[in-house]
Amino acid sequence: MPMFVDTSPPGQCIFCRLVAGEIPAARVYEDETTLAFMDLGQVTPGHVLVATKRHAATLLELTPGEAAAMMRTAHRVAQAAQAAFAPAGLTLLQANGAAGGQTVGHVHLHVVPRHEDDGVGLIWPRQEPGMAVLQDYAARLRAALPAEPAARA
Numbered sequence: 001m002p003m004f005v006d007t008s009p010p011g012q013c014i015f016c017r018l019v020a021g022e023i024p025a026a027r028v029y030e031d032e033t034t035l036a037f038m039d040l041g042q043v044t045p046g047h048v049l050v051a052t053k054r055h056a057a058t059l060l061e062l063t064p065g066e067a068a069a070m071m072r073t074a075h076r077v078a079q080a081a082q083a084a085f086a087p088a089g090l091t092l093l094q095a096n097g098a099a100g101g102q103t104v105g106h107v108h109l110h111v112v113p114r115h116e117d118d119g120v121g122l123i124w125p126r127q128e129p130g131m132a133v134l135q136d137y138a139a140r141l142r143a144a145l146p147a148e149p150a151a152r153a
Helices: 014-019 064-085 131-144
Strands: 027-030 034-038 048-052 089-093 108-114
Touching (some): 014 048, 027 064, 034 064, 064 089
Antiparallel strands (some): 048 108, 089 108
């Protein structure tokens, strides 16, 4: 099944409209940077989406502060999901681009309570390329890491 990525301009995408209150949502939590709301397509009971309020298509377009805020909200929602639904586990999923499985062109993170035999599967095509290849991959990533932000006094 082909993946659809919503590429609507800022202010017109479905999540921007939801943030603006133009369309209804079952809101769970909100702060100045993020909004957590129930996914209309519940994978399991308690499946929540955490989105940034500012339109950014992917994680790569977020500021470090926005990325941190999204994870703080996901952490808070995960704690609530644990208390409300007593799942045996939790899955956090954040997809970027059509090839990554992203279906809405506004950055968001899924918080999915998990239960034994819930029918949700994550199958990875595991590969073991060997330590020399892994060391090469690590070196390439280290060389590409952005500079650390300056520490505040």
